[in-house]
Amino acid sequence: MTALRQRKEIKVSNVYEDYPSQEEEEELERQLLAVYSGRGLWKILSYMIGGTIGLCIGFLTSIYLATLHENDLWFSNIKEVEREISFRTECGLYYSYYKQMLQAPTIMKGFHGLINDNKTESMRTINILERMNIYQEVFLSILYRVLPIKTYLEPVYFYIYTLFGLQAMYVTALYVTSWLLSGTWLSGLLAAFWYVINRIDTTRVEFTIPLRENWALPFFAVQIAAITYLLRPHLQPLCERLTLLAVFISTFLFSLTWQFNQFMMLMQALVLFILDCLNMLPTVKVTWLYVIQVASLLLVCALQFFNSMILGSLLISFNLSVLIARKFQHFLNLKSDEHIFKFLKAKFGFGATRDFDANLYLCEEAFGLLPFNTLERLSHTLLFYAYMFVLSVMVMVAVIVALRNLSDSTKVQFIVLKPGTAYNLMHSILFGCLAFSTMRMKYLWTSHMCVFASFGLCSSDIWELLLKLVHLYTPKRMKMMRYSVPVLILIYLCYKFWPGMMAELSELREFYDPDTVELMNWIKSNTPRKAVFAGSMQLLAGVKLCTGRTLTNHPHYEDKGLRERTKEVYQIYAKRSPEEVYSLLRSFGTDYVILEDSICYERRHNRGCRLRDLLDIANGHVMDGPGENDPDLKPAEHPRFCEEIKRNLPSYSAHFTRVFQNKTFHVYKLSRHK
Numbered sequence: 001m002t003a004l005r006q007r008k009e010i011k012v013s014n015v016y017e018d019y020p021s022q023e024e025e026e027e028l029e030r031q032l033l034a035v036y037s038g039r040g041l042w043k044i045l046s047y048m049i050g051g052t053i054g055l056c057i058g059f060l061t062s063i064y065l066a067t068l069h070e071n072d073l074w075f076s077n078i079k080e081v082e083r084e085i086s087f088r089t090e091c092g093l094y095y096s097y098y099k100q101m102l103q104a105p106t107i108m109k110g111f112h113g114l115i116n117d118n119k120t121e122s123m124r125t126i127n128i129l130e131r132m133n134i135y136q137e138v139f140l141s142i143l144y145r146v147l148p149i150k151t152y153l154e155p156v157y158f159y160i161y162t163l164f165g166l167q168a169m170y171v172t173a174l175y176v177t178s179w180l181l182s183g184t185w186l187s188g189l190l191a192a193f194w195y196v197i198n199r200i201d202t203t204r205v206e207f208t209i210p211l212r213e214n215w216a217l218p219f220f221a222v223q224i225a226a227i228t229y230l231l232r233p234h235l236q237p238l239c240e241r242l243t244l245l246a247v248f249i250s251t252f253l254f255s256l257t258w259q260f261n262q263f264m265m266l267m268q269a270l271v272l273f274i275l276d277c278l279n280m281l282p283t284v285k286v287t288w289l290y291v292i293q294v295a296s297l298l299l300v301c302a303l304q305f306f307n308s309m310i311l312g313s314l315l316i317s318f319n320l321s322v323l324i325a326r327k328f329q330h331f332l333n334l335k336s337d338e339h340i341f342k343f344l345k346a347k348f349g350f351g352a353t354r355d356f357d358a359n360l361y362l363c364e365e366a367f368g369l370l371p372f373n374t375l376e377r378l379s380h381t382l383l384f385y386a387y388m389f390v391l392s393v394m395v396m397v398a399v400i401v402a403l404r405n406l407s408d409s410t411k412v413q414f415i416v417l418k419p420g421t422a423y424n425l426m427h428s429i430l431f432g433c434l435a436f437s438t439m440r441m442k443y444l445w446t447s448h449m450c451v452f453a454s455f456g457l458c459s460s461d462i463w464e465l466l467l468k469l470v471h472l473y474t475p476k477r478m479k480m481m482r483y484s485v486p487v488l489i490l491i492y493l494c495y496k497f498w499p500g501m502m503a504e505l506s507e508l509r510e511f512y513d514p515d516t517v518e519l520m521n522w523i524k525s526n527t528p529r530k531a532v533f534a535g536s537m538q539l540l541a542g543v544k545l546c547t548g549r550t551l552t553n554h555p556h557y558e559d560k561g562l563r564e565r566t567k568e569v570y571q572i573y574a575k576r577s578p579e580e581v582y583s584l585l586r587s588f589g590t591d592y593v594i595l596e597d598s599i600c601y602e603r604r605h606n607r608g609c610r611l612r613d614l615l616d617i618a619n620g621h622v623m624d625g626p627g628e629n630d631p632d633l634k635p636a637e638h639p640r641f642c643e644e645i646k647r648n649l650p651s652y653s654a655h656f657t658r659v660f661q662n663k664t665f666h667v668y669k670l671s672r673h674k
Contacts, residue, residue: 050185058172101141187458216258278584363609535594576635
């Protein structure tokens with residue numbers, strides 16, 4: 001018994017020697033708790049610091065852009081008519097509906113005036129809410145009516161401050177996307193700073209405030225951030241549902257505020273389709289994103305009174321074809337956006353065209369190829385170099401992962417491509433191609449360049465891969481590269497560009513356009529309120545905003561009937577007889593026509609792209625000046641109308657009487673023949 005007891009004692013004593021005592025266990029637990037608590041507190045602190053920096057940099061960007069706008073125009077000091085003239089071309093048209101809603105006796109009468117509008121296009125009653133994306137103006141006008149701000153904030157300031165406020169959201173969304181991709185808010189800070197110092201190529205909000213893209217792109221950036229988060233693996237169900245809701249709301253608002261939404265989302269759908277085929281994204285989440293796109297567009301379609309351009313969009317056809325066995329074809333007889341396809345066909349060399357609408361786009365610099373000096377400016381701030389470095393690495397990674405997925409290979413498992421990174425990579429490539437083909441679309445790409453370049457420089461995955469390839473990888477070296485490179489770039493950018501940014505804030509200019517101001521004041525004082533005006537699309541948008549007069553045509557070009565009418569009105573700059581021009585103008589109920597010397601004697605474009613040349617070609621006439629003409633073009637039987645009318649010959653004075661003239665504009669009143 002004694003031996004047995006001894007063995008038990010020995011066994012027990014060995015057990016206590018092999019395992020820690022209760023006191024040691026408690027001490028170990030305290031140490032682990034301290035470590036995890038320290039990491040948790042540091043993580044919370046990092047989120048708080050990063051979130052605060054993101055909000056602050058968005059707010060400061062908004063103030064910076066608003067200040068530049070004020071300094072450039074002295075907006076607070078100029079007259080109301082000058083403020084309105086500063087909203088050029090289609091910007092003035094959109095703002096006019098905000099003004100119209102505010103001037104209506106009640107909100108319901110304002111709605112009725114928009115749904116039954118007979119001043120935007122003479123001799124027609126159109127539904128503005130169906131034709132144009134102006135729900136944002138309607139919402140702001142209602143908000144201004146109900147908020148107690150009228151005594152200290154003018155309507156125009158409420159409008160422009162809202163747009164500059166959206167820029168704060170835009171920059172914050174870019175910041176968050178870069179942070180989500182890289183795992184550090186330092187990346188977001190670099191992205192935001194690159195966005196600001198490259199603002200010439202990342203935004204044009206300061207001089208085209210009411211433009212539809214300035215409303216839409218902030219919501220697009222929020223959508224990209226939400227999609228990037230959604231594509232993270234192992235999301236909690238509640239978190240995933242909330243993220244899907246964020247994607248839906250941002251997609252809906254993006255679609256509601258821009259008429260080109262369907263083309264942008266078609267690109268996005270192609271991104272999802274390609275990555276889904278390469279097994280780089282979870283199919284369930286991709287399906288949800290398709291459904292959200294279609295649902296958002298259909299909801300916007302309903303709000304726009306079942307706009308045919310939306311109903312027949314390629315996006316709906318494409319997404320339905322993917323969702324329904326990827327074999328479904330959807331056709332509608334559409335005319336609203338046919339000019340875009342004619343433009344694309346001619347732009348990419350599928351035959352020359354004499355179509356007036358297509359050539360009008362082709363000859364505009366904004367719809368040309370991306371100029372090389374854009375890349376020079378982006379290189380000057382190191383953005384383009386950083387972007388190409390990151391893009392090259394990620395493309396190689398994507399190719400390896402795609403080949404591995406398609407072949408079911410188990411090789412090179414250390415190379416991974418996260419779904420969120422894959423989405424942003426393909427997004428950047430496709431929208432980069434769009435920017436290179438059409439300069440106006442560069443703002444969709446350049447802002448994402450800032451996000452993608454900053455993510456790559458702060459990415460642990462990229463630095464780990466590169467260091468492993470040269471056999472220099474250690475966790476410490478990876479962290480050193482991940483943080484030191486972006487910090488050094490930020491220091492360099494601050495040193496080089498901060499003084500220039502501060503100098504810009506001290507430059508003071510003033511809006512000056514006396515000829516246009518004189519014209520608008522004359523129209524308000526000397527013409528009937530129901531008078532109908534014809535002229536260039538750009539000028540007439542200002543006429544509607546500043547004077548409230550009825551127009552024959554306007555810059556919102558997404559309607560076949562309006563495009564045909566504009567071509568007819570523009571015969572005032574073609575080689576047509578006074579009788580023909582008079583008959584055309586009177587068919588639209590025109591009372592006054594405004595001729596602009598800057599169009600009649602245009603020198604901004606080369607021969608073949610001047611408005612008068614486009615009209616001559618469309619009419620089958622030989623163009624003015626030395627140079628080649630197509631062999632089938634014939635000399636015109638009549639001189640150019642805008643030039644010949646100034647001679648005041650009897651054949652012209654019988655139909656047109658000059659009633660106003662300054663250095664830029666000539667206004668003629670049309671005779672009323674019985």
